[in-house]
Amino acid sequence: MKNLYLECQSGISGDMTLSALIDLGADMDYIASQLKKLPIDPFTMDVKQADKQGISSKQLVLQFDEVALAHEHVHTEASSVHSHSHDHHSTHHHDHPHRHASTILRMIEESDLPERVKQRSLSVFEVIARAEGKIHGMDPSEVHFHEVGAMDSIIDVIGVSLALENLEVDKIIASPVPTGYGKLMMAHGLYPIPAPATAEILKGVPLADFQVEGELTTPTGAGFIKALVSDFGPLPAMRIEKIGYGAGKKDFNHPNVLRAVLFEAEDRANVESITVLECHIDDMAGEAMGYLMEKALAKGALDLYYTPITMKKSRPGILITLLCKPEDALRFEDLLLKETSTFGVRKSKWERNILDRRxxxxxxxxxxVSVKIGYKHGDIYKITPEYEDIKEISIKHHVPFNKVYKLVEQIAAEQIMN
Structure with a gap:
């Protein structure tokens, strides 16, 4: 289990985060090759060394196919929502294309990206979509993005998720986040800093009191913080493995860099953080609860279960408990609010000690027959036959389920342990 600490002294943006992770050791060729499998415009990715007030940092350099971008811009410009400024990575000066939120999410869901990369990317885009939807008074799925939909920001979000996977990062911690102050010219006029979408996303996130004129944290950077970070605070007391610096495009009187610090957790390889979501209901049909369970598990919930409880005025009710990865918590909070009759969802952070599995x-x-083996430090703790295999055998051969299960369990133990 590896922990990543994002020290956001100078704020955070998409390109700063990706650059810092590449400087930390993420394989840029792996990131680029995975991105190029997606149905996006042709691009080249590179990094260069940049000096930011004496700190040598990596700075992302993206270049896009000018013809493709200009062509798409012609067809999308009229229907786009220009919500805020964005970081220009490439050397071109055309406006970036505008993409519909649902199109981006569907592209990720239908891709062959690693599952955790998909979940992290979806979480970031959904956080930003909700903020944009609120600012513009529309359903998040109907929002047309300028920054987030632009090619460079699609690459930032998915690229960072790929870099985290390549570095085997399980948990992300961050410092409080500065936003900067002043005004910024956007498509709709002169806006205050932080931009409306950035401010909306950062609700509930600890802010740093660092008074610098200019935009320090972008909506994409804020999206990373809100969707992926599980804890906030100072540098944790763990052994540092590597440090990376990602340079921002702007120059200030302070080093405009994001520092990313990678830690190897102290002999807690089998301990992982999970989020527990709960709510009480007393007025839902059983079929609706069955549908909720199927939908939650299909979307990647670790588990979901129902517990009979007694509520106020001695009313019988049900406690719904959903377990998920911390980065997925916002998606599943929204699912519970949409698919149940509850008016609120409680959230807590737990740790669980898990066995390695094969x-x-x-x-x-x-x-x-397939069996699941649970082990720790090379020692086998348990061997469990797969339910679907046992069920199929029981039906096909007209043998009681328990008899098949015990026989397979015994044979598996003999074959594997010997």
Whole structure:
């Protein structure tokens, strides 16, 4: 389990984060090759060294196919929402294309990206979509993005998620975040800093009192903080493995860099953080609760279960408990609010100690059966036959489920332990 600390002394943006993770050791070739599998415009990615007030940092350099961007811009300009400023990474000067939120989310969901990369990318885009929707008074799925929909920001969000996966980062901690102050010219006119979307996203996030004129934290950077960070505070008391610096495009009287620090957690490889969401209901049909469970598990919930409880005025009710990864908490809070009759969802952070797991095929009189092996430090703790395999054998051969289960369990133990 690796922990990442984002020291946002100078704020945070999409390109600063990706640059810092590349400086930390994320494989840029891996990131670029995964991105190029997506249905997006052709691009090249590179980094250069930049000196920011004496700190040598990596700075992202993206270049896009001018013809493709200009062509798409012609077809999308009229229907786009220009919500805020964005970071220009490439050397071109055309406006970036505008993309519909649902199109971006669907592209990620239908991609072959690693599952955790998908979940982290979706979480960031959904956080920003909700903020944009509120600012512009529309459903988040109907928002047309300028910054977030532009090619460079799509690359930032998915690229950062790929970099986190490449570095095997499990938990992200961050310092309080400065926003800067002043005014910024946007498509709708002169806006205050932080930009409306940035301010909306940062609700509930600790802010740093660092008074610098200019935009320090962008909506994309704020999206990373809100969607992916599980804890805020000072540098944790753990052994540092690597440090990376990502340079921003602007120059200030202070080093405009994001420092990313990678830690190896202290012998807690099998301990992971999870988020527990709960709510009480007393007026939902059983079919609706069954539908909720199916939908939550299909969307990646770690578990969901129902507990009978007694509510106020001695009313019988149900406690819904949903377990999920911290980065998925916002998505599942929204799911519970939409799909249940509750008016509020409670959230808490837990830790769980889990066994390492692997699957193995074993030979039985009924054919090959898959079993799940739970182990720790090389020692096998348990061997569990897969339910679907046992069910299929039981039905096909007209043998009681428990009899098949026990036989497979015994055979698997003999084959694997010996």
């Amino acid at each position: 699957f193995q095929e074993v030979d039985t009189p009924y054919g090959t």
